[in-house]
Amino acid sequence: MSEASTFRIAVLASGTGTNLQAILDRLHGRHGIGVVGVGSNKNDAQALARAEAAGIETATFERDDYADRVARDAALGDWLEALRVDLVALAGYMELLSPELVGRFANRIVNVHPALLPSFPGLDAIGQALDAEAEVTGVTVHFVDEGVDTGPIIVQRPVQVPADHDRDALEATIHAIEHELYPEAIRMIAAGRVSLEAGDPALVRIAPGD
Numbered sequence: 501m502s503e504a505s506t507f508r509i510a511v512l513a514s515g516t517g518t519n520l521q522a523i524l525d526r527l528h529g530r531h532g533i534g535v536v537g538v539g540s541n542k543n544d545a546q547a548l549a550r551a552e553a554a555g556i557e558t559a560t561f562e563r564d565d566y567a568d569r570v571a572r573d574a575a576l577g578d579w580l581e582a583l584r585v586d587l588v589a590l591a592g593y594m595e596l597l598s599p600e601l602v603g604r605f606a607n608r609i610v611n612v613h614p615a616l617l618p619s620f621p622g623l624d625a626i627g628q629a630l631d632a633e634a635e636v637t638g639v640t641v642h643f644v645d646e647g648v649d650t651g652p653i654i655v656q657r658p659v660q661v662p663a664d665h666d667r668d669a670l671e672a673t674i675h676a677i678e679h680e681l682y683p684e685a686i687r688m689i690a691a692g693r694v695s696l697e698a699g700d701p702a703l704v705r706i707a708p709g710d
């Protein structure tokens with residue numbers, strides 16, 4: 501794959517990084533896509549080890565190393581710009597991005613969330629769905645705006661909550677779907693098939709594939 505034609509992705513992750521791994525396994529070095537950097541707010545995130553194993557540049561932006569969130573996100577934004585990223589994929593990144601950073605990469609940041617947004621935004625979406633005794637929850641991939649899980653929705657897939665409300669089983673099903681749906685959505689974006697409707701910023705259009 502030539503450098504010039506590569507669609508360049510950075511992934512930001514705080515935790516185990518199974519979604520990062522799915523992106524690496526399904527997209528990196530294929531379909532004209534390259535993961536060029538993995539960033540974290542935690543030095544010990546397992547996601548960083550996954551990136552290093554794949555030979556991908558890593559960087560950490562820990563809260564305590566900066567005066568405030570704006571200063572930290574300015575450094576993060578400089579790093580992303582230096583990598584010349586086309587897209588930033590949040591994958592379990594447990595920090596709210598500053599409005600300045602969101603503005604710098606407007607409509608170029610995506611996230612995966614373990615619920616059918618706008619239901620159950622924020623932390624522990626799976627627990628929220630169980631507490632609400634929802635029969636159906638799911639997975640959403642969306643663009644990131646300044647709110648918490650409020651940006652324009654790109655794709656969603658429903659998941660039936662097990663009759664016995666078993667959390668482990670529901671989590672396993674949701675994560676398996678995330679690992680399919682997130683790379684699929686990123687691949688559509690890389691192919692230029694995903695656009696925002698100018699007259700309605702909440703509306704995402706997906707052009708048909710081949």
Ligand code: GRF
Pocket residue numbers: 513514515516517518519520591592593612613614678
């Ligand atoms: C996923 O459930 C994702 O939806 C949420 O955070 C979790 C990250 O898991 N935003 P992992 O680190 O990718 O395993």
